[in-house]
Amino acid sequence: MAEFLQFTIDGVTLGAIYGLLALGWVVIFRVSGVLNLAQGSFMVIGSLTVASLANQERWPLVLAILTALFATVMVGVTLDVAILRPARSGGHASSVIITLGVAEILGEASRHLWGADPLQLSGFLSNRAIHVPGGATVTAQQLLVWGTTAVLVGLLWLLFEKTLLGKALAACAQNPDGARIVGIDPKWMRTVAFVLASALAGVAGVLIAPTTPIGWDSGLAFGIVGFIAAVLGGWSYPGAIVGGLLVGLTENYVAGYISSAWKDVATYGVLLLVLLLRPEGLRGLSRTRPQQKAESGTATAIVLPQMGQPQIDGPAEEMPIATREA
């Protein structure tokens, strides 16, 4: 029982980080159709920036955190405005190739900036074990990860449900041409989506920085796990968090009860099963009306969600990718 509880606590912590990354994937994809493989690199930049400023440059922690978030957002905005915007109209394949290239460039740039050795932020919250009933332990940093993730999910809900900006983002997700007619510029909404996604990744980077050494080459692996969580979650905002938690828990249970050698096999196996059997992911599991299946025929159609979902957890309206990208 103690083992199960421990695996669960650690799985939820890891899953919360994955969930924040997945939220970034979902925000960008739903608003713009871009699959951003550099999402994990944003997180790494956040981690390395805060660790180097706080540990090596001795900046006050709050200032180091704010600077890390600012730097991460600037990288995200630069990717959108300077690289993706001029390259628009290439479709999903184009965005995948471009963002994959950017992830590689950001990795090498990080190595030049921060060196080849990983960095870990010290002096954040205590990493000492707090014993909980059931024989497991939890740390203050883990509690911070859980709490921050919950707060961010709540803020995102408020943004999309209660603000004009959120509704404009949702309008772009549903119908960019229609949004344009009512005066919303989808280009700028996509930039806003990149700001949100990179800020989420930056927060994830700051949260994970005190718990483990982060290296310049960690970005792509984190990004892909975020993608898996987004797919599992059916590309919905709540689904992204649930997907992240599922990935984190699956990794920990498999590593704990079977073997850590099978951890990734299980994660990618679950992804394959979802893509084959339920391409819409977790979305709609609780609904009574049947969900529309994604168009078959291309890998993209299987992996990617149905487009247009203005509500934070509302049902999807079918919109062919070709129309979406026109």
Next chain:
Amino acid sequence: MRIRKLSGFAVLTVIAIGVSACGTASSSSSTSSSTAKSASTKTPYKIGVIFDTSGPGASLGSAETRGAQLMIDKINASGGVNGHQIDATFADGTSQPDRAVQLAQQMISAGDVAILGPSLAASCEAVRPLIEQAGVTEYCLSGAPFTWSPHFFATDFDPVTNLGTLPAYWMKEHGYTKAACIATSDASGDAYSKSFAATAPKQGVSIVDTEQFQSGATSVATQLTNVRSSGAQAIYGCVSGSNLATIINGMQSLGMNQPVWSGTGAASYAVANLVKNNLPSGGIYSLGTYIVVPNEIPANLPGGAAIKSYVASYKAKYNEAPDELGANAADAVSLISNALGHGATNGSAIATFLQNLHGFQGLNSVYSFSATNHRGTTPPGLVIQFTPQGSFKIVEKLNVAAALGS
């Protein structure tokens, strides 16, 4: 229009950064004897240096580059080898065997008589057929287990002794009869865990749990939960690099305080700084050399002055303390230049000279090679402990002969 201009400016900025980065990389590939060439009219000795300064082996290759460069600069500044400057071409193997092969071909074609590196075992093995065919000496910088061929040499101590026998002997000496090994699921972790599994029972140490994780993983709490349940009295971190910090972080979050034996590949200042705030009360120990504890060098230690000089020069040039990786590379340069200085000026002659070399005092070891031992090293048996200051201290000296004899 304004946005387009802004975008164009940003793209140009990115390109400029990229170009400046490329410029940095290419300059490190340039020869290192240019400043001293004018002082000598003799033809320089050409050697190739393939260290992995990007990709997964980047932390190894970066330290090795600094150590080798320092030693080459020192030799050239003191007049070279019998008046010949060392003309070293540095190149990044990118941690990719195919890239290492490509570079080795270029270096062999350019007339290099020896190749230092690559940093990783797979790349070293990929280069081996080329150097054997061309009769060029390769001095691989990986400590992985190898079989020997005429022109192939490698750095570091015998892996079974270093990774298995001595850690198990230390545990036995301290009364730890139940140990757990937590290893990375790669060649490095395999080398540790297999060496330990092969030697621990002979020392009376039983391995009660062996766990694996991917190098670079963010958490090993799950694996450590199993270790905690196994009743292990000591934990062997069968890992290299910052993976040790991941283990130590996990131990702290689970309230585990067993003594940890660290893989030698993790006993660097970079890792010591990562774990200094999270040390378990049982301590973290590893094998080390005097390079990482220069303040504790005995007055009468053979080669002690050279180690102190190297450490001082390294700190002055790079503003950081050196570790064994750089010293291994510096020793490789010294060995090759020693061969050149004794008239072994082609690849096969260098290999023959090295194979018959005995008692050569290097920074990390005294080197004595043979046809069946192309490492030539003997571990000093120094046990170092990680300190809360992010450094090391010597805590004991193992009886290596007794460990190997038992």
